[in-house]
Amino acid sequence: MTLRVGFVTGATPDKWARAWRERRREPLALTPVTEDEQLDGVRSGELDMALVRLPVDRDALHCVRLYDELQVVVAGRDHLVAAADAEGVMLADLVDEQLVLPHVSGWTPQADQLAWPPMSAADAVETVAAGTGIVILPMSVARLHGRKDVVTRPVTDLDPTTIGLVWRIDADDERTQDFVGIVKGRGANSTRG
The missing domain is CATH 3.40.190.10 (Periplasmic binding protein-like II)
Structure with a gap:
């Protein structure tokens, strides 16, 4: 079953997609999304996860902060x-x-x-x-x-923007946790923690 991951303009999921393909047999589909619509696919179930620009409405969503950018x-x-x-x-x-x-x-x-x-x-x-x-x-x-x-x-006195990974709480499974592990830098043989 394909893991479907959206990504907002500017996010770069390539290194995580490569790691996924090295570790898992299931295909990974990357879908660009606009900032205005960055949660729509996750909430509707069309996407399993999305790399989004925070802040977002986290109601019924898991969210992991990944990195900041100027x-x-x-x-x-x-x-x-x-x-x-x-x-x-x-x-x-x-x-x-x-x-x-x-x-x-x-x-x-x-x-x-x-x-x-x-x-x-x-x-x-x-x-x-x-x-x-x-x-x-x-x-x-x-x-x-x-x-x-x-x-x-x-612009030195503006807070940086933050990229995060979101997915629905009711759709938390082994595949999503494996992708979370990849973006958090866990090795192929490490356990969740």
Whole structure:
């Protein structure tokens, strides 16, 4: 029986998928999911597990925190952000900017914001590459949509985002526990603990 694992944009399940294939006979199917829909497949039963960006509603779900990632500001190569130190900027440095995609924290610059149409992260990076505004994204998402005409700088006073693994409490079985063991770094012969 195939283990079906969703993964949110930016998560990289490849090393865990390789370990699964080395240890188990059952196939593993990886399915990309959007952040807005990252729990839908798990809750509906279409997916057995998902790598998600926390926080999420954990009602009836197991959740294991896996790793944190920096949040970065993405701006056009000619933007003032490009002149900032590679070690990063603070939100106070961005208060006069146009934020082309709402930030998950709810933070908004003090400058009057334009009414941006809904857009994906890829569309937001394309918009800032044209020299209009900024976007703040998890580093992995910014890298995924990276271009030569944009720069990224860490936002040092934003908490990192966290990737976690979720699965339904009522669907906890040997297969899911084996995958949990893999993502937690347990060896093939180790016991759960």
